[in-house]
Amino acid sequence: MALTMSAVFLVAPSESSAGPAPRLTDVQIVGITSDGNNGVWENIEHGQLKAKTPLKGENMYLKVRFMGYDKDFLAFSGETPIKRSAKIYDIDVIAGSNRIVVGRYYYIKIPISALPEDKIRIDGIDTVTWKIIEGNTLNFDRGEN
Numbered sequence: 001m002a003l004t005m006s007a008v009f010l011v012a013p014s015e016s017s018a019g020p021a022p023r024l025t026d027v028q029i030v031g032i033t034s035d036g037n038n039g040v041w042e043n044i045e046h047g048q049l050k051a052k053t054p055l056k057g058e059n060m061y062l063k064v065r066f067m068g069y070d071k072d073f074l075a076f077s078g079e080t081p082i083k084r085s086a087k088i089y090d091i092d093v094i095a096g097s098n099r100i101v102v103g104r105y106y107y108i109k110i111p112i113s114a115l116p117e118d119k120i121r122i123d124g125i126d127t128v129t130w131k132i133i134e135g136n137t138l139n140f141d142r143g144e145n
Contacts, residue, residue, distance in 0.1 A: 054143030
């Protein structure tokens with residue numbers, strides 16, 4: 001009678017270490033739409049001060065690029081804080097070389113009624129230093145609903 005022994009080997013996945021998280025260096029509104037505009041996005045170019053299409057409906061939607069890692073964000077209409085009204089509803093990662101994440105696109109929904117002025121700014125907070133990185137201010141017009 002032959003006895004057979006089997007050995008079970010557990011192989012741990014290879015360890016890898018990521019470098020330090022990239023510091024937050026830039027926050028930029030790169031797209032805007034509203035539910036009254038049927039979700040058609042207007043691309044916002046670097047240095048553009050005002051959206052071309054008036055916003056209609058109840059909600060504004062922003063696409064905001066965060067380069068580096070953020071701890072959180074702040075939202076302002078003029079100088080009025082509106083963070084409690086601003087909600088992230090989707091996220092896309094921005095991958096650099098070697099598929100390493102270097103930033104994110106946050107899609108943010110804000111009720112237009114929560115904006116006391118016809119301008120919006122999103123700032124980021126760096127994940128390491130908690131330093132506030134100020135974003136661009138974008139002016140807009142309100143269209144008729």
